[in-house]
Amino acid sequence: VQKITRLGVAALLVVTAMLGVFLSRGTAGAATSTIGTTTIGSSLGKPGANYKFGDEYALSQAATLTDLQFYTKGGSATQSFLAVVYAVDASGNPSNLIAQSQPITIAKYQSARWVTLSLPATNVQPGTYFIGLLSGGTKNSAYLYYNTVTGSGADISNADTYPTPTTTWGSVTRDDKVWSFFVDYTPSAPAPAAPTVTTLPSISGTPQQDATLTADAGVWTGSPYSYAYQWQSCSSTCADISGATAQTYVATS
16 A cells, blocks of 8 residues: 655645745736936937937836837937937946837927837846937937936936947946936836745545545635645655646555
8 A cells, every 4th residue: 555644745735835826826017107307308408419318317126117208309300319228337327238229210390299219128126227318310400308407417428329329338428417308117026925824734534545535735825826736655755646636546555
């Protein structure tokens, strides 16, 4: 007769019940949040050609970046831009490129509006990030909006070649502009809490030949959606019984 112990199967039920929670529980959709400046600046500037420029902002939680928006209107000629996001190093300067968008062209005399540049879904951790634009080869055409914050040194810029921003930032030039740029992001869902057992798993029935044994998964908080079963034969060690994965098992010799 196979020796089937309560301990071996009950321990396995604990493990599989916990796994069931992490594998079966869905993640609810999270609302979109923003970092950056969502107000429209009172001043207008015409960016030069082949420059990246923008400001730095702190992100307080892990997130997925989705797009960058900027407020602009068209001038006497078209001008193209693409969005760039750089990590910020310990010294407070942009460092490595982590995301960029496809280019967009602002039409001649386009009315003032928010323009959206989609970013590839980019997972980031809490920290500080530079968000900005890289301007195309036509200079001083589109108008971009900003506020001046005297002494802030908020705006960071340098020369770069459109449409291929450098993977590392390069030299840093600062002035006091705060551009009307912001990034939308979706906060990352927190990891689900491990389930807690309130009634331990158990096995009923007599472990003898031809007897039917029944596993009880116990009671758990955290509402796992499903359980898995695996019966074992145990003596000094335990081994899985092939095919014995139902809630009940008939012991055989």
